[in-house]
Amino acid sequence: MSKFGVIVTGPAGAGKTTFCTALIQHLRTVRRSCYYVNLDPAADDFAYEPDIDIKDLISLEDVMEELSLGPNGGLIYCFEHLLENMDFLTDPLDPVTDEYLIIFDMPGQIELYTHVPILPALVKQLMHGSLNIRMCATYLLEATFVVDRPKFFAGTLSAMSAMMMLEMPHLNILTKMDLIKGKVPRRELKRFLDPDVGLLDDDPDRALPEEAKAAGLDPTETTNVMSGASYHKLNKAVGRLIDDFSMVSFLQLDAQDEESVGAVLSYIDESIQYHEAQEPKEPVEEPLDDMEGY
Template sequence: MSKFGVLVMGPAGAGKSTFCSSLITHLRNNRRSCFYVNLDPAAEEFAHEPDLDIKDLISLEDVMEEMGLGPNGGLIYCFEFLMENLDFLTEALDPLTEEYLIIIDMPGQIELYTHIPILPALVRHLTRTGALDISLCAAYLLEATFVVDRAKFFAGTLSAMSAMIMLEVPHVNILSKMDLVKGQVGKRELKRFLDPDSSLLDDDEMTAGIEDDGPADPTDNAAMMRGSSFKRLNKAVAGLIDSFSMVSYLKLDVQDEDSVGSILSYIDDAIQYHESQEPKEPSDEVELYGEDGFE
């Protein structure tokens, strides 16, 4: 029996836990079952208490204290420990039926989604046929304020594309915190960022019309960020993203239930949730017509 889940990812501060909370609230309001898994070993506060918490297995604070590791090294150690103890996940998820949406809240260190093979191995375990067999969708969140700095936006988009290539599962990319850019970016301008291409850099005030005055002082950060080399780098990154044509975004405002519901509909389509649900019989208690065939 298939199970269904969404892996909520993205850089630190993108609003992953807030999105998970809003998604759980929306599901419960619509009488849908969900199972909330926290895989961030540093997370402490939750709007909805997790049904399964990695900190019951291992916590980042304990690892840093006992192993003498920093936050990034400690996080990788936590996930390596999780991969050695996958029964922790399997025993909790195996009894779930296809009616549940499994929501997996991930940490914000982007190393996990770019060049370390731990997360792809975890995804293979979750989706493997004959085991948990979860139909999984990845939801990658990027903060909408990135659109104000186009170089930063393309760097975030590159990390989203890297996650898509690494994980090889259906993917939904989301611009979160849309309420923060209202009044800063017009609707027509914002629409251009939903399907990003290199033309966004052509009219960027930070990079347009810059002449190459020779090598900049590498210790002068402001000069380096304004220089022609930085412009060429951004153009190369944007061109790479454009050539793959993989990344497009959905808009998310967690304060708007319709926005959350719209994101959920895309997730449901990606994992084919509704196609597996049994048709529901009309309630026997509700009689629409009398014996003579009229209301």
């Protein structure tokens, strides 16, 4: 019997735990079972108590204090310890049935998804080990990034890197859409949902070299580096790389909007083929009381 899950990734501040909370609330509203797993060893504030919490095994605070490690090194140590003690996850997840959606809430250090093979190793054990979980990954990026186009393409590159590292069904999501309402025209927003490298040429905040010279800006000054021609060429190279792979597109999410959360859930279900595995339920016949009416 297969199990079904979604792993929620993305940089710090992208709204991962908020998304998990909204997803759990929506699942409860539609009377669907879910199982919440917190894998952030530094998180301590939850709207819904996790069914499994990595801090019951190891916490980042203890690791940093006892081993004199920094946050990133401590986080890597926590996950290495988890991989050595996978029964912490497999034992409680083993009896979970295919009616549940297992939600894995991950930490915000993107090194785990883009630079080191720890998370891919964890995903491999969850998907291809004894649990046999059909999973997809979601990579969350804050919608306010679209206001700063180079920043948006840097975030998009991180999303693409995570997609290639994890090698699993993958959804990219722009979160906090309510924060940019009225700030970005709808037609322009569509260009961000399917990233268009031409956005960098159309950036109204970018000063062209001629304009910079006319304004008397010294390109060697630190404050002017971010508007220089070399910086623009770097961003264009990043944009072309993303365009060449043609892998990244985004869904929109407003965690306060029930329909928005439901729409994202439908994409998750499609990615993991949740509904195809559900057996049709037999209709329940109501008993007739003393054959009343006959």
